[in-house]
Amino acid sequence: xxxxxxxxxxxxxxxxxxxxxxxxxxxxxxxxxxxxxxxxxxxxxxxxxxxxxxxxxxxxxxxxxxxxxxxxxxxxxxxxxxxxxxxxxxxxxxxxxxxxxxxxxxxxxxxxxxxxxxxxxxxxxxxxxxxxxxxxxxxxxxx
Ligand SMILES: [Zn+2]
Numbered sequence: 001x002x003x004x005x006x007x008x009x010x011x012x013x014x015x016x017x018x019x020x021x022x023x024x025x026x027x028x029x030x031x032x033x034x035x036x037x038x039x040x041x042x043x044x045x046x047x048x049x050x051x052x053x054x055x056x057x058x059x060x061x062x063x064x065x066x067x068x069x070x071x072x073x074x075x076x077x078x079x080x081x082x083x084x085x086x087x088x089x090x091x092x093x094x095x096x097x098x099x100x101x102x103x104x105x106x107x108x109x110x111x112x113x114x115x116x117x118x119x120x121x122x123x124x125x126x127x128x129x130x131x132x133x134x135x136x137x138x139x140x141x142x143x
Contacts, residue, residue, distance in 0.1 A: 002053070003040075009044040012046050014046035014047065016046070017044055020041050020042065020043045020050070021040075023038070024039075025038075025052075025054075026063065027058060027063065027064070028068075030080055032081070037055075040052070041053075069091055072092070073091055073095040073096075099134070103134065
């Protein structure tokens with residue numbers, strides 16, 4: 001699997017990497033079957049940190065696809081995949097524990113890219129549900 005776009009280093013914003021290998025990643029889909037992917041290992045040429053090039057269908061450190069996890073953390077979710085209750089609880093706790101952090105990262109990236117009026121959305125407001133706050137920036141469609 002290979003990314004078609006150039007993505008800056010999340011640590012230093014440098015745009016050049018050296019490909020240093022690959023790693024297998026397994027991802028469980030809706031049917032419960034594992035799908036196998038080979039992702040590239042990249043080393044930033046400036047800060048020398050190692051990164052894995054993950055497609056957006058994967059969530060770092062999670063074995064299920066991003067679409068399944070998204071479905072599970074939504075409050076009115078009707079799951080189409082069999083996941084035990086403790087896994088659902090852990091996903092929801094993980095998501096709501098980190099969502100504000102991710103929103104501030106997204107805000108920072110948008111400021112850097114200068115593609116969005118950053119004053120239009122108040123990220124400090126915690127009155128809306130998390131997915132609605134994310135939707136303020138990126139729309140409410142799934143994915
Ligand atoms: Zn770097």
